[in-house]
Amino acid sequence: xxxxxxxxIVSAEESIYSGPVEFLVAPAQMGEVxxxxxxxxxxxxxxxxxxxxxxxxxxxxxxYVSGGVLEVQPDVVTILADTxxxxxxxxEAKAIEAKRxxxxxxxxxxxxxxxxxxxxxxxxxxxxxxxxxxxRKRKH
Amino acid sequence: xxxxxEIRNKIKSVKNTQKITRxxxxxxxxxxxxxxxxxxxxxxxxxxIRNVAAHMSRAxxxxxxxxxxxxxxxxxxxxVIVTSDKGLCGGLNTNVLRKALNQMxxxxxxxxxxxxxxxxxxxxxxxxxxxxxxxxxxxxxxxxPDIAKLIGAVKVVLDGYTQDRFDRxxxxxxxxxxxxxxxxxxxxxxxxxxxxxxxxESANERPNTSWDYIYEPEAKPVIDDVxxxxxxxxxxxxVAENMASEQSARMVAMKAASDNAGNVIDELTLIYNKSRQxxxxxxxxxxxxxxxxx
Numbered sequence: 001x002x003x004x005x006x007x008x009i010v011s012a013e014e015s016i017y018s019g020p021v022e023f024l025v026a027p028a029q030m031g032e033v034x035x036x037x038x039x040x041x042x043x044x045x046x047x048x049x050x051x052x053x054x055x056x057x058x059x060x061x062x063x064y065v066s067g068g069v070l071e072v073q074p075d076v077v078t079i080l081a082d083t084x085x086x087x088x089x090x091x092e093a094k095a096i097e098a099k100r101x102x103x104x105x106x107x108x109x110x111x112x113x114x115x116x117x118x119x120x121x122x123x124x125x126x127x128x129x130x131x132x133x134x135x136r137k138r139k140h
Numbered sequence: 141x142x143x144x145x146e147i148r149n150k151i152k153s154v155k156n157t158q159k160i161t162r163x164x165x166x167x168x169x170x171x172x173x174x175x176x177x178x179x180x181x182x183x184x185x186x187x188x189i190r191n192v193a194a195h196m197s198r199a200x201x202x203x204x205x206x207x208x209x210x211x212x213x214x215x216x217x218x219x220v221i222v223t224s225d226k227g228l229c230g231g232l233n234t235n236v237l238r239k240a241l242n243q244m245x246x247x248x249x250x251x252x253x254x255x256x257x258x259x260x261x262x263x264x265x266x267x268x269x270x271x272x273x274x275x276x277x278x279x280x281x282x283x284x285p286d287i288a289k290l291i292g293a294v295k296v297v298l299d300g301y302t303q304d305r306f307d308r309x310x311x312x313x314x315x316x317x318x319x320x321x322x323x324x325x326x327x328x329x330x331x332x333x334x335x336x337x338x339x340x341e342s343a344n345e346r347p348n349t350s351w352d353y354i355y356e357p358e359a360k361p362v363i364d365d366v367x368x369x370x371x372x373x374x375x376x377x378x379v380a381e382n383m384a385s386e387q388s389a390r391m392v393a394m395k396a397a398s399d400n401a402g403n404v405i406d407e408l409t410l411i412y413n414k415s416r417q418x419x420x421x422x423x424x425x426x427x428x429x430x431x432x433x434x
Contacts, residue, residue: 008184008188010184010185010188011185012182012185012287012372012373012376013178013181013182013185013287014181015181015184015185018184028356029356029357030356030357040354041195041199041351041352041353041354042353042354042355042356043192043196043353043354043355043356043362043363043366044355044356044357044362045356045357045361045362045365068369069192069362069365069366069369071192071195071353073195078188078191078192080185080188080189080192080366080369082369083287083288091291091292091295092295093292094288094291094292094295095276095291095292095293095295095296095299096292097292098276098277098278098292098293098295098296099275099276099292099296101276101277101279102257102258102274102275102276102277118241118266118269118270119241121266121269121270122234122237122238122241125231125234126231126234126238129230129231129234136396136400
């Protein structure tokens, strides 16, 4: 051992790469980093770009990631890839948009939180479902 | 034969309804498979990021992220409710909303202030109807739980937590158990509980905590990033599960509807045939009676 380490590249939507690797180059935020086995623990953000992977007895492979986080442990390296393009400003804009939409929806709400009404509404829906269930059972 | 035409029309209309419910059942079945795949594909990311979070909380970090710190007083609670955008899926949304409502009632009785983030149209409609304080929302997610759409609404909640507007954050969604069974669950999102952090790695735990990462560029922003992504991954997972639940609940509901339509058609056909025969018998006896009179 000591000549390879395990690499996982995962995004929230799928697993992109998993397997033993000899050498890896990733576009870290402070500049590209090359990683060999038994690297010291490192945690860094990475920019969008190509990750170069050299597995044993294979040609170099290129994998595109749109940014994320790189975690390095002596024998395990994990890249948590983002699926969305993000930056602080972009996230902020999205948050404001989500808030605005909620406020818009709140404008035409009626009054204070009315538990009795809510409960009644839910109970009605539940009763309907229960009735349908009963009706079905009786038939068979 | 006045009644028989009406019965025939009724049968035709029920048959048309049955065609629709059949089609919806099949659409839901194919979507369910995809939704389940997506749910499974999201798991590795969740596990990996949990490992990183576990390493981080165990390593000698000089900075402890607010998501990890338990607060003494709980006065304000943030709630994330995941529901479907569309109806016709049995009791799925009703179940999760009822669970949420009961819990909210309990919290309110304890004097806590509640703010709600709604993911999905059904929950939003319900919450704004009953007058809950909705602070952010995402609707019209479609069939794929797109993380880019969730970021904004989630950020409002996370910011609320880091800015001390909430002391705790909970999430309600339907956990997918199997095609026939979905369960409404409540989970604590923030602060991150120990089991959430330790879970996976506890088997090969290293008692030695004297090491730490090298952080680039600095510890704080990197840890912030990881923590935010971790919480987002948890919410994404919940949304993915809820979507798989939605599709399978819809499939089951539509199957029941098709079966019911079949029963109704059988009954109506029976009534139709009976009334047809009755009419024939009546005509015959009239003819026979008329012949006898002559």
